[in-house]
Amino acid sequence: MCFKLFLIFFKIGLFSYGGGWSALSIIKDELVEVYKLITLNEYLDMVSIAEITPGPIALNIATYTGYKFGSIFGGFLASLGLILPGIIILTLLETVLYFLSKKYDLSKFYKSLKVGVAVLVLFATYLITSNSIIDFKTLFIFFSLLILIILKKEIHPLIIVFLGGIGVLIIKML
């Protein structure tokens, strides 16, 4: 099981470009659809917890999932799997494949990758949004936060998330 977790997260790590947000879509497909390790609700809870804990989001999800199925060792292997592809590729690019970036113009490839990544971010946005707006109250909080982020571009993401959390708490408790 631990080795399987390592492989799953190695695959996730290999294909998540542009940071944690594009990884969300791949993580959902792998953990919820393909391997059925967790339910959609567990996945959504995991994403929320990962956002309010220190560290990169995808790494937090890896540790969390690994820990759930294989204790500390599982958590370690899953996290290792996630970060290893990037480190290997960076090492190769800096050493043996150094000529690649000198000889070939990779800018077109990265431009294309950006489009691919945008697709995954779009799907992750759809996934999280459609599962977080469930009634008028949550819709109201969503629009309030949206207006806040439009007006105050540089606002720290954590303030947005905590306001959301407190907002739902207050509205539900009323």
Place this chain on the structure above:
Amino acid sequence: MLKKFILKNEYKLFFTFLKISALTLGGGYAMVPIIEREIIKKNIIDKEEFIILFSKAQSSPGPIAVNTAFMIGMKLGGLLLGLYYVLGVFIPPFFAILIVSSFFKRYSNLEFVQYFLQGIRIGISVILLNFLNSLVKKFKILELIFLALGFILIFFFNIHSIYTLILITFLYLIFILRKKDVF
């Protein structure tokens, strides 16, 4: 000898990464500007060099904060120093998650915990929308068509995200490469 070894500036930077990783909430994107500030403040790497390192870190897969720490280590002292810095980024969230997940197991059924998480989810939707906006802001009509095509593949045909990523990336690449040949 050992004391000298530990106190060398490059090795001390490990604790900077440890500190940043432990204290920055909100994912890797929130960490990078803080890493940048600390590194430049300490006069270890100048801003231009940092931008080059960061763009390399960003063009590789995996968490950006981890890759950035690795690239800084590679630059200053090679592979081992890079891995050492990665460890610094790695340790705090690892133990934080171990602690949080054991708490979560116990309290996840409480109503107010569920409400709070639901609210966080709304916050994440907004952050994602904002991030998506920054990604597609410079997209022209061609990119937007491919973006829509990719979404259709995932949403209506249930194509795995990884295949969609590969497919859209290479279809678009072929498209822009051919366009250059024709004209």
